[in-house]
Amino acid sequence: MNAQLEPLSGKEIEERLRELPGWSAEGDLLRRSYRFHGHFPAVAMVIHIAQIQEELGHHAELTLGYNQLAVAVNTHSIGGRITHLDVGLAGRIEEIAAAHGAR
Numbered sequence: 001m002n003a004q005l006e007p008l009s010g011k012e013i014e015e016r017l018r019e020l021p022g023w024s025a026e027g028d029l030l031r032r033s034y035r036f037h038g039h040f041p042a043v044a045m046v047i048h049i050a051q052i053q054e055e056l057g058h059h060a061e062l063t064l065g066y067n068q069l070a071v072a073v074n075t076h077s078i079g080g081r082i083t084h085l086d087v088g089l090a091g092r093i094e095e096i097a098a099a100h101g102a103r
């Protein structure tokens with residue numbers, strides 16, 4: 001099996017979370033919420049995330065509010081566990097967050 005598709009152990013998740021400030025593992029989901037200065041910046045972040053997700057072929061659940069965006073991701077193809085694919089997507093999302101004024 002592709003090593004990217006192995007579920008990460010609790011210890012591995014804990015280690016990877018050290019490089020993802022603001023992210024947490026809740027059950028089998030990797031999660032983070034962002035706040036923005038208004039609605040359009042939050043919407044723009046959704047579009048930018050969508051672009052990354054299509055590039056990676058990996059997609060989070062995105063919950064958009066007025067000035068808030070919640071991101072939750074796991075890997076469906078192995079029954080909803082956290083893998084390197086989820087950590088990779090979270091890292092890519094973190095890279096663009098500041099440019100959208102996310103905090």
Ligand SMILES: C[C@H](O)[C@H](O)[C@H]1CNC2=NC(N)=NC(=O)C2=N1
Nearest residue numbers: 057058059060074075076077078
């Ligand atoms: C064929 C396609 O790449 C797969 O269905 C991808 C799409 N996006 C996905 N996203 C997530 N989060 N988990 C998956 O298993 C998954 N599978």
